[in-house]
Amino acid sequence: MIAQSPLPGRVVLAFYVLAFGIAAVACFAAIPRARRFDDPDTRRGLVGLLVLSGGWAAAHVGFLLAPPGPIAVAFYLAGLVSGFSTIGAWLYFCSAYTGRSLHRQPLYRRLALGVYLGVMLVKFTNPIHGLYFTTEAATRPFVHLGVQHLIGHWIAMGLAYALATVGIFMLLEQFTQVGADTRPLAVLVGFTALPLVLDVLGYLLPFVVDMTYEPLGVAVFAVGVTSIFFDRFQATRIATESDDPVIVLDDDDRITDYNVSARRLFPSLSDSTAIGREVSEVLPTIGDAIDTDENVRPVEVDGERRYYHVSVGPFTAGSRHLGRLLTITDVTDRERYRTELERQNERLDRFASVVSHDLRNPLNVAQGRLDLALEVGPDDAEAFEHLEAADRALDRMEELIADVLTLARQGQPIDETEPVRLSDVCEAAWEVIDAGDSTLSIESDVAFTADPERLRQLLENLFRNSVEHGGEGVSVTVGDLDGGEGFYVADDGPGIPEEDREDVFEYGHTTITDGTGFGLAIVSEIAEAHDWGVSVTDAEGGGARFEVRGVRTIDAESAEFEPIGTEPANAD
The missing domain is CATH 3.30.450.20 (PAS domain)
Incomplete structure (x- = not known):
């Protein structure tokens, strides 16, 4: 019967067979590449989509070549089965590819199976109710089994497209989340929608075969994923895992x-x-x-x-x-722990140096003087001088021990901070030092979060350093740094030579005979515990200027401030 068709009809038939034949071959040929997807479920869904799409397109080839009759009906039904089955494979692929577990949940699997069997029942019982399709021999545009789709077909197609849209939204969300280019996805999805236009034209126009053209669109998508855009889909999936x-x-x-x-x-x-x-x-x-x-x-x-x-x-x-x-x-917690461990080890080394050197010197003095006092006897005047020297050495040891303990406390990590106003803490710190004729000028009222007691200790030590080294009647000024990065404490004293500025924060560095050299070391420890940095430079007009950077300011109007204590702290 096909041989009796006119030449134009045979050309059209050849075009149809070639189109669906290429779709079938392309789907089957893409299966080995689809097996290279790393994720097993994604791979399983994509291979299933290719197999069913290829079978669907092959069933259309058989339907077109078969003479009108039972064989053509059989191919048509085979296409209905494989075609609706692709929806299951499509949703399985989309769920697995996007990292969801819908395809593994028993409830959804049973629901999907129930919908599938219901649609298949309607299709295969069409001879009884006649709601899905009717057939008759057709001669235009070539001899074939004409199928007129009825209400059951359009409902099933609407359901299929609705379910397919769910999968499209899964993929679109995936690509959008990673910021990937969605144009390749849009192109592939567009090809799956174009056959719907041909479906409508086949229903309306006699020179277009009234059949389902979806195998072409699904084949383009499945082959496109495994061939043209394989790398992009693979990368996007891994990026969201x-x-x-x-x-x-x-x-x-x-x-x-x-x-x-x-x-x-x-x-x-x-x-x-x-x-x-x-x-x-x-x-x-x-x-x-x-x-x-x-x-x-x-x-x-x-x-x-x-x-x-x-x-x-x-x-x-x-x-x-x-x-x-x-x-x-x-690795923030691990890095902070490592950094703190290094700091603790460094501090232990420094403490060991203090114990072995700084404490040993006054201890040797005290022991030596006591030995001399015992040798000359308790009634000798020289013994009293030795005992006085031993007492001074012991006082020196007490100061060193107090500062070492302060260092140990102030260098510990800070667990809690609270809002503080710089002017309040400065006033509290100034009250507990022996300032004499020195004056304090506060030119900033910035607010930030800190440990109030440790901040007060830091300011006490800076103020005391200015008073002790700046000379009688030194003027101390506190202000905020340009850009709001922190604050400074400056004085109009002689300043600190540039060659000594890197050493002033070291343990034991001092330029006065009765100092322990821990005052600025404590300042450095407190700043570091807050994740701040402290440095020294020249003040305007001469003098020393200590800058504390890395302080993050807050809105003073919306913060609640607790009173700052004025108990004296142990300091150099």
Whole structure:
């Protein structure tokens, strides 16, 4: 019967057979590549989609070539079965690819099976109710089994497209979350929708075969995922698998994908131009960690410094190399513990030096003087001088021990902070030192969070340092640094020589005979415990100026301040 068709009809038939034949062959040929997807469930869903889509397209080829009659009906029914089955494979793929577990939940699986069997029952019982389709021999545009789709078909098709849309939204959300280019997805999805236009034309126009054209669209999507856009889909899936920030790079270290965690951590990734640019250009801190041993990097997150470990690994799909994968792990607690452990070890070494050297000297003096006092006898006047010298040595030891204990306390990590007003703490600190004729001028009233007692100790030591080294009647000034980065304490004394500025914060450094040399060391410890930095420079007009940086100011009007205590603290 086909041989009796006119030439134009045969040409049209050949075009139809070629189109669906190519779709079937392309689906089956793409199966080996689909097996290279790393995730087993994603791989299983995509392979199932290819198999069913290829079978659907092959059933259409058989339907077109078969003479009108039972064989053509059988091919048509086979197409109905495989066609509606692709919806299950499609949703399975979308759920697995986007990291969901819907495809594994028994409730949804039973529900899907129930819907599938219900639709199949309606299709196969069509001879009884006649609600799905009717058939008759057709000659235009070529001889074939004409199928007129009825209300049952359109309801089933509407259900199929609704379910397919659910999967599309899953994929769209996935691509949007990682900031990936959604255009490839839009192109593929667009091809799945175009056959619907042909379905409508086949229903309305006699020269277009009234049949389902969806196998062509589904084949384009499935083959496109496994061929043209395989790398993009694979990268996007891997980028969203981890809760840690993940960035996918190509071989030239250009950003190809990232997950939502990376975008939250690095707002610059939200820029639409981030994809395709080198990571060192978009994220210099992370880029510097690649191919180096220094792979822990600080990152400012909501005004807090946190530490992240950048690990670099190959990004592969099966045996194919696709680039590199950066996994960024929050190691803040570990890094802080390591840093604190190093600080503690360093402080222990310093304490050991104090005990072995600074305390040993007055101890030897006291022991030697007591021995001399015992030799001359208790009634000798020289014995009294020796005992006085021993007493002074013991007082010196007491001062050293008090300062060492202060260092031990002030260098401990700070667990809690509260809002403080700099002027309040300055006034409280000034009250407890022996200022004599010296004066204090407070030119700043900034507010920030700190440990009030330790901050008062820091200011006491700075004030005392200015009074003791600045000369009689020294003027001390407190103000805030330009840019709001912290505050300073300055005096109009002789200042500190530039060559000594790096040493003034060292343990035991002093320029007065009765000082222990721990006053500014305590200042440094308190600043470091707050994650601040302290340095010394020249004051305007001469004198010393101590700058405390890294202080984060707060809004004083919205903060609640507790009274600052005025109990004297142990200090140099």
